[in-house]
Each structure stands twice: as structure tokens, then as C-alpha cells.
Amino acid sequence: MKITDYLKEKLYLILAALLVVSLTTLFLAVSKVTQDQIVFIDVMFLLFVMLILFVEYQRRHFFYRDLKETLDALDKKYLITEILEEPQFMDGRILYECLSEVDKSMIDEISVYRRAQQEYKEYVEMWVHEVKTPLASANLILDNHPSATSTPLKEELKKVERFVEQALFYAKSNTVEKDYNINKLTLSKPVHAVVKKHAASFIYRHITLTLDNLEQTVYADGKWLEFILDQIIVNALKYCDDHGTITISANKEEQQVCLRISDNGCGISAADLPSIFEKGFTGSNGRSHEKSTGIGLYLCAKLCAKMYLGIRAESTPQQGTTMIITFPLGSHYQF
Template identity: 40%
Template sequence: MSIKGYLKDHGICILIFLIGMGITEGIFLLFNVSITLQIFVLTVLFLGLLAAGIYDYSRKKGFYRELEQKLQQLEEKYLLMEMLEKPEFLEGQIFYNVLSEMQKSMNDEIFIQIRKNNEFKRYIETWVHEVKLPIASIRLILHEYKGTSARILKEQMGRIESYVEQVLYYLRSEVPEKDYRIAPHSLKKLTDQSVSENRDSLILNRIKIIQETQDISVYTDEKWLRFILGQIIGNAVKYKKEDSVLRIWSHQDEKHSFLHIWDNGIGIATEDLPRVFEKSFTGKNGRTHQASTGMGLYLCSTLCNRLGHRMTVESKEGKYTEITIEFCDNEYLDVLR
């Protein structure tokens, strides 16, 4: 708050005071009051106004300066009220009380929305678990049948199950600490399991598998990583070409292990590469080929970040796509060991 702004805000009051001083001077002249007394009275009035203005300005300036500084320093602006002290002057107290009531009302509304959101999430989780039961039953029934038609049905059931899993992991990705368990796992075993889970789709689409994953031990969550691999393999199937190949291999250095999943499918457009991990981004492939939700790679990237892994993608349109998952060592993993 500047002095200029303060004087402008109190301009009417200052004008009224000056008019009052003028009237006082007129009365002094009317009654022939001595010049010495006139100067003394007007000086006292002026100094009183000046002292009151300086006092009022200093305490208001202190409050508003603190308000502006804390507002600029805070990243979470909604916590401002927790950092402020109630001012002494009346206007500031009214302002403080209004903000307090607004914050209380906002917190109540946020709590109501969070409760509704949690109830909806619980319902969706329950629905996902319930719908997985008939899916598992249908899979068991289909095991009794052989042939191309049975394999097509198995593939479609696998796609349905994949979409259901997407819903479940999307919900869990927001509060991952309640669901994952970090432990050492063999990369070869995990990739073998993921390929086996998607074998019907891979066989039906005649995709050649080259499995060159080493028996490297990495710290991760088995269930989450298998979901991530399933999504990547599913994308390789969805965006395949003739004579498709899916190659999976790994390597490691002193502090990092790397898992590569490469396919010679239709690839990703260059302009889409920076955005493939964005939520609901479908890109050129999602618009021109099979319908896409834009959630698969977003979930994979999100879950990798939650697990402390790093996912990158490299692609050339019409040639190939390669996704790399980097498993990093850190102090937390040293404690686990």
C-alpha cells in the first residue's frame, strides 16, 4: 500500500477536514481572534490530523504488506488465512472475518465433494471386482473350446478385461500407497507372465515374439508392472502391421536396469510423441485407426512414476515404436535390501 494510494483513498476525509479548518479560520476572523492564537489552533489541528494519518497508515501498511508477501511466497494460496494474524484496525478485522467465513464455507464444500467422490470411487471399485467374476467364468468356459472362433472370443474377453483393469488402476493410481508392495522381482519372469497373459491376442494377430529379457532382479510391484506391460503389449497388437514383431529385451549398468519393448507397428507421429503420456490424448493413431481412450500410456507413465521408475518412448511413424522402462536404485531400495 503506497502513500499515494492511501491519500487517494482518504481524499474525501482530508477535504472535509480542510473545509472544517477553513470554517474555523473564518470564525476566528469574524470574532477578531489574534493571529497568534489562530496559528496555534490551526497548527494543533493539522498536526493532530498528520499524527492520526501516520498512525493509521503504518498499521494498515504493515498488515497489507504482510498479506501481499505471504500471498506471493505461498504455492498453495488457499493456506493464506492460516498464516495471517487478525489485525487491530476495524476494516482489517471485518476483512479477516469475511475471509475466515469464506474459507470455512469452502472447506465444508470441499469435504462434501471429497466424500461424494470417495463414495463413487468405492462404488466403481466394487463394480470392477464384481464384473471380473463373470469375465473369469467366461474365460474358464472358453478353455473348453478350440479353434479360431474360440481364440477370437478369448481375445475380445482379454480386451474387455484390460479396459476393466484400466478403470481399477486409474482409481488406485491416485492413492498408490494403499495398494502396491515393493519387492525384488525377476524381469524375465514378469515379462514371460505378461506375454502368456496376452498369448491369445498375439497368436490371433500372428505377432512374432522375440523374448530376450535377462534374469535381472528389479525392485517393483509385480501386479502393477504386469499391468503396465499388458497395456504396452496391447498397444503393440492394436497398432500392428503385416509381419509384426514384438521384441522384449533388457540390459543394466551399475545403478540402473532397463526393459525395452519394441514393435515394428505403425509407429507414432512425430508431432504426437511429446504428448503420448498426457491424459486422454489419442493422437493421430487414435483418430485414424482403432478407437482409443488415451488412457493406456497415461496410466503406464503415472504408475511408473509412482513406483520410482521412468518411462520413455521412441518412435518413427510407419517404422517402429520402442518403450523403455528404467528401474532406478535409490536410498529407499538400499534399505529394503
């Protein structure tokens, strides 16, 4: 609050004080009061008015300054009254009470949406677990009644299972810290589990798989890591041509282990590369190839961030793509 703005606001009070001084001076002069006494009375009155204005300015100045600084520093600005001290002047208390009511209303509104979100999340989790049963039954029927269409049908069922799993992980992604457990593991275990899951695609499309130096020890949640690897390997298979090559390798670099999943597919354009981890981004490859949701890599980046892992991509159009996951080796990651 600038003092000039404050004085402009109190101009009516200053003018009233000057009018009172003028009338008082006139009255005292008529009453035969000496000039020294008149000056003394006028000066004391004006000093008293100035003191009141100064004190009121200081109280408001400090309150509104703290209000502005606190508001600028807060991420969740609706919690302003939880930090701000209640002012000692009337209009400040009225403002404080109004802000408190607004905050309470906002918190109540957030609680409503939070409950709705939680109910939706629980429904999605229940739906995912329920839908797994008919999918497993369909796979069993195809195994027991083989035909020329069994293999393509099973491939389509695998896609459905993958999308169902993606929906489950997406529903849980905001509360991953409640559902993960960091353990010591070797990279070969989750990699082999995911590769085995897609073995039929590798064989059917004659894609060469190379695994190298995967006995590296890292700290991560095995279930979440398998999901991340599954999304990346599915993308590698999707954009890799038949008779192509996918290489999965690991190596230790300073205080981290780097896991690289490389393919010699169509690659990613330089314009698309910075955005591939954004939610809903499909890029030119997602539009020209099999329809993409733009959710898989977004979830990978989100889950990696939750587990303090790094993830990035390197790509050259028409030559291939390499996805790199980095695992820190510092002792503070060994939960």
C-alpha cells in the same frame, strides 16, 4: 497499497481537517489570540491528523501486502485464512471474517465432492470384482465347449478383462500411495507374466518376441509394474503388423536401469509423440486403427510418477516405437 491511492481515498478527511484548521484560525483570530499561538495550534492539529493517517496507512499496508504475498505463494488459495494473521483494524477484521466464512464454505463443498468421489471409487472397485466372476465363468464355458468361435470369443473376453482392470487402476490411481509396496524384484518376473498373458496373440499373429538381459534388479511394486507393462505390450501388439517383431530388453546406465519395449510397427508421428501420455489423447494411430481410449499410457505415466520411475517414448513413423521405463538405483529408493 500505494500511499497515493490511500491519500486519494482519505481525501475527504484531509479536506475536513483543512476546513477545521481554517475555521479554528478564524475563530482564534477574532478572539485576539496571538499569531504564534494560532500557528502552533494549527500545526499541532495537522501533525495529529497526519500521525493518525500514517499509523492507519502502515497497519493496512502491511496487512494487504502480506495478504497479497501469501495468496501468490499458496497453491490452495482457499486456505488463506489458515496462514494469515487477523488484522487489528475494523475493516480488516470484517474482510478476514468474510474470507473465513468463504474458506469454511469451500472446505465443506470440497468434503461433499470428496465423499461422492470416494463412494464412486468404492462402487467401481466393487463392480470390477463382481464382473470378474461372470468373465471367468464365460472363459470356463468356452474351455469346456470348444468350437470354431471359441478362440475369437476368448480374445474378446480378454479385451473386456483388460478394460475392467484398467477401470480398477484408474479408480485407484489418485490414491496409489495407499495401495502399493516397493520391493526388490528382477524385471524378468513381471515381463514373463505379461508375455504369458498374451501368448496366444503372439502365436496367432506370428509375432516374434525377443527377450534380452531381463535379470536386472530394480525396485518397484510388482502389481503396478505388471499393469504398466501390460498396457505397453498391448499397444505394441495393436500397432505391430502380423509377422512383426517385439523386443523387450534391459540394461544398466549409470544410476538407473532402462527397460525398453520396442516394436517394428507403424510408429508415432512427430506431432503426436509429445502428447501420447496426456489423458484422452488418441492421436492419428488411435483414430485409424482399433478404437483407442487414450487412458492406457496416461495411467502408465501417472503410476510411474507415483513410483518415481521415468517413462518416455522414441518413435519413427513406419519403422516402430520404443517405450523406455527407467528405474533409479539410488539407495533412497530401497524402501
